[in-house]
Amino acid sequence: MAFVAALCLSSVLVFSISSGADALSLNYYEKTCPDVDSIVTNAVNHAMMKDKTVPAALLRMHFHDCFIRACDASVLLNSKGNNKAEKDGPPNMSLHAFYVIDNAKKEVEASCPGVVSCADILALAARDAVVLSGGPTWDVPKGRKDGRTSRASETTRLPSPSFNIAQLQQSFSQRGLSLDDLVALSGGHTLGFSHCSSFQSRIRNFNATHDIDPSMHPSFAASLRSICPKSNRAKNAGTTMDPSSTTFDNTYFKSILQKRGLFSSDQSLLSTPKTKDLVTKFASSKANFNKAFVSSMIKMSSITGGQEVRKDCRVVN
Template identity: 75%
Template sequence: MAFRANISLLVFTSLLFSLCSALSPNYYDQTCPSAEMVITNAVKKAMMNDKTVPAALLRMHFHDCFIRGCDASVLLNSTKNNKAEKDGPPNISLHAFYVIDNAKKELEALCPGVVSCADILAVTARDAVALSGGPSWEVPKGRKDGRVSKASETKQLPAPTFNISQLQQSFSQRGLSLHDLVALSGGHTLGFSHCSSFQNRIHNFDAKHDVDPSMRPSFAASLRNVCPVHNKVKNAGATLDSSTASFDNMYYKLLVQGKSLFSSDQALLSEGKTKGLVSRFASSKEEFESAFVKSMIKMSSITGGQEVRLNCRVVN
């Protein structure tokens, strides 16, 4: 999820995010009954050729919902006069957009102008989790696609360097609680991070320490080996947990062992309530999965779009 930067209350207020009561798991039952099957098949097909697809789709959905709500604005291409979200610094490493495109193309042939790109993205995020061994859930649908996408607004994404108060502020401004913060952070059980996102913890940490003292020394040493101070390897980095292709609670187990990558991960242990939740989720995969599903449904119900795009990369 590798969130970045801060949010201005002014921008947030202008977006008028809302928890949309019109969303329903049965939204397409009459208008496009095979919608979910088409989307799931597109994810399965992509996963056969690229094991990074689940992490990419889950991260894409997070990054979409935290800017203007879950309106698929992250899918829009830049134009001559506008640099879109996908080209903002935190989103440069997003990939697997073709999975959405493939599902959309097939859905347009079956049910023209019916299924929104925002709904496709929400369903692929669920499939990314379920097809990686995690829980499944009924995805409420009925989102509309947005018409605005600005790279400058990606500064609103929570950064991997955030402390607990910054994280709490970012999540609360979207109607998400500390419980949601800890549960959704479990999405880090899938995926990979480049060195730049955790370099601050393993080199020149502060005036007294070169390495973050909360990090297990052997773990820090392994990261420093992969990410030296003058790293010149373009795609160098580390997996977000030791079972990176499986959706499980290993992220929390490693976190309590001092083996987390981001400052924002370690920050979850700096506050009593969040630390307690980390311990609970580390101890119980079932409790984590239940909390993750509830928080995903809550986050993915933040809406903000106006249309159903015919092409997910351009407005109608």
């Protein structure tokens, strides 16, 4: 779930947690597609056995979907004609594992044609990504609809790795998410990998006074400088988000307390008493982190806004 874009702070975004007629339900497919959970889980598990980066990719994909136009699977749509879709926007160019959702959708359609939205499949896949990486499980509320609009230009709404705490708080609050949600969901960075471009500014020529970001541990900065060349020619150069990057645990928060958070946005969680207390709480207890993460994931993934159930996740009906 690496945050890799600049937020358009002047824009007014309207996001709604589902309620009333659009409310999600745990038993939404109980009669129409009772096996949907197991079908999606099997697809994720099969992909993960071949590629250990799949869980991080799916979790990040779901986050990036929900933060732009609500959790409506708009991130899955392909560009068409003159319209450049979200997946081709700068912060989403490194998203991958779309094939996992395609495979799950194919199996779901074979079992229950025209019933299950791509948005629900992505929400389920993100949950499975966490569980299969050693994290907590939860019942995913279902009933999302798929959106018909996807614009690369709107990916500027995603939080940036360079954000400070005030910018992060504004970004999350625009989506009805609290500081508690911000810290808990940032814990998704326990999975995955980042390219040097997302943290290069912290390890060289940081500002007029410091070559290295003073909030970063010197030995950590030195190790990153050895990985990342001065020029960005090595496009694939980078490092894992935390030392246990394929296991969903609370190592991310421990790293922040050690001044080894990879992004400025990660390390900024220590800059207010409220967020620092939460980082400390989660670093000292995996159980506390798991509980908070589950609550915040359900809250975030309940931001709705779609209109249809796509037959193919990559194109509108």
